[in-house]
Each structure stands twice: as C-alpha cells, then as structure tokens.
Amino acid sequence: xxxxxxxxxxxxxxxxxxxxxxxxxxxxxxxxxxxxxxxxxxxxxxxxxxxxxxxxxxxxxxxxxxxxxxxxxxxxxxxxxxxxxxxxxxxxxxxxxxxxxxxxxxxxxxxxxxxxxxxxxxxxxxxxxxxxxxxxxxxxxxxxxxxxxxxxxxxxxxxxxxxxxxxxxxxxxxxxxxxxxxxxxxxxxxxxxxxxxxxxxxxxxxxxxxxxxxxxxxxxxxxxxxxxxxxxxxxxxxxxxxxx
Numbered sequence: 001x002x003x004x005x006x007x008x009x010x011x012x013x014x015x016x017x018x019x020x021x022x023x024x025x026x027x028x029x030x031x032x033x034x035x036x037x038x039x040x041x042x043x044x045x046x047x048x049x050x051x052x053x054x055x056x057x058x059x060x061x062x063x064x065x066x067x068x069x070x071x072x073x074x075x076x077x078x079x080x081x082x083x084x085x086x087x088x089x090x091x092x093x094x095x096x097x098x099x100x101x102x103x104x105x106x107x108x109x110x111x112x113x114x115x116x117x118x119x120x121x122x123x124x125x126x127x128x129x130x131x132x133x134x135x136x137x138x139x140x141x142x143x144x145x146x147x148x149x150x151x152x153x154x155x156x157x158x159x160x161x162x163x164x165x166x167x168x169x170x171x172x173x174x175x176x177x178x179x180x181x182x183x184x185x186x187x188x189x190x191x192x193x194x195x196x197x198x199x200x201x202x203x204x205x206x207x208x209x210x211x212x213x214x215x216x217x218x219x220x221x222x223x224x225x226x227x228x229x230x231x232x233x234x235x236x237x238x239x240x241x242x243x244x
Contacts, residue, residue: 010045014053019081033071060084103170104218107151110167111198111214114157115207122157126199129153133192143188144179150195184224
C-alpha cells in the first residue's frame with residue numbers, strides 16, 4: 001500500500017526546489033539568485049548545504065557563478081532540466097534494485113524479439129548452453145557461466161547489437177548476486193528447467209508463452225533474493241573475537 005521512505009540529502013532537496021521553480025516559470029534564465037546567506041535563511045539550512053547545491057547545479061549547467069559575485073541562472077537552463085535524467089543519488093543497495101528491475105524489463109522484451117528473429121544457429125547456441133548447465137548440475141559447480149551464456153545467446157538472437165551489449169553489461173554487472181542465487185538449495189536444477197522451457201517457447205515462436213516464462217524466471221529469482229535478505233536479518237550478529 002505504501003512506498004518506502006527515502007531520505008534525501010539536504011543539497012538534493014535544494015536543487016529539486018530550485019528546478020521546480022524554473023519549470024513552473026517562477027525563476028527564469030539570466031535571473032540572479034539570492035546570495036548563499038539569504039538562500040540558507042530561506043531554506044532553513046546551513047550555508048554549506050546551499051554551497052553544495054549550487055555546485056551541483058553549476059556542474060549541470062543550470063547556474064553560473066560570476067567572478068565579480070553573484071549566481072545566475074544559465075541560458076537554456078529550462079531545456080537543460082527537461083533533458084536531464086535527474087534522479088537523486090541512491091545507496092548501492094537501491095542502485096542494485098534499479099539494475100535488477102532494468103534487466104528484468106529488458107530481457108522479457110528480448111525474449112519476445114528472439115522468438116521472431118532466432119535462426120537455426122541461434123537455437124543451436126541456446127540449446128548448447130542448456131547442456132553446459134546440465135553438466136554444471138552433474139558436477140555440482142556454480143553454473144554461472146552457462147547461465148550468463150544462455151541469456152546472452154537469447155540477446156544475440158535478436159540480431160540487435162545494442163540490445164546484446166546491454167544484456168551483456170547488465171548480466172556481468174550483477175554476476176556476484178547471480179552466483180549467490182544459483183547457489184541457493186535446489187536453484188540450479190530448477191533454473192535449468194526454466195531455461196529449457198524458455199528455449200522451447202523460442203523454438204516454437206510462441207512470444208506470449210516466452211514472455212510469461214521469462215517473467216516467471218525472474219520472479220523465482222526475486223523470491224530467493226527476498227528469502228536471502230530475510231535470513232540475513234534473522235541471523236544473530238557475529239561476536240567479535242575477544243582480545244587476549
């Protein structure tokens with residue numbers, strides 16, 4: 001029902017407020033902003049936070065500082081704001097969630113496109129990764145290489161080099177987490193079966209089934225990640241070794 005509350009840095013809030021004023025037309029290009037002391041009083045924050053916010057906006061090309069004093073809104077500052085992907089800085093754990101979400105959305109559409117464009121060589125490559133994962137199950141190793149290759153071969157089947165590069169980049173960035181989820185009890189064998197089902201859907205050109213199967217595939221991983229996080233929370237804290 002409710003969304004998580006995320007704490008924002010004071011400087012980010014200042015930047016956000018000034019940008020909103022520009023978008024609303026209450027501040028216009030070339031306009032001089034109050035000095036740091038006045039801004040800190042208006043915002044009810046320290047001068048250091050104001051200084052940091054102004055530095056951020058200067059680096060983005062929203063404001064410019066003149067040597068003879070004064071901070072002014074840059075020309076085309078509105079266009080700069082509208083074009084920017086302006087998301088507050090996030091902790092690493094939240095950035096990982098963003099990566100995971102991006103990968104899931106991308107690969108579901110990738111699977112759909114692979115159903116339309118995969119040729120016989122693509123199908124043979126994907127099938128070969130299934131055999132490699134079976135060998136990993138038999139040897140009881142991580143299976144991470146065959147897992148990465150499976151998703152990469154599907155991406156290559158789209159015949160789109162940009163998509164293939166994006167899948168490769170996201171997949172390798174998240175390799176460490178993929179190793180941990182594959183190591184979850186029984187996961188590797190189940191993952192293999194999910195891969196086989198996805199492969200058959202691509203082979204049969206069944207786009208709807210393939211998208212559904214890929215979505216379920218990521219859903220299973222999400223369940224494991226949630227279980228791992230819960231387990232970490234419930235684990236008793238480790239005792240520090242006593243000094244001799």
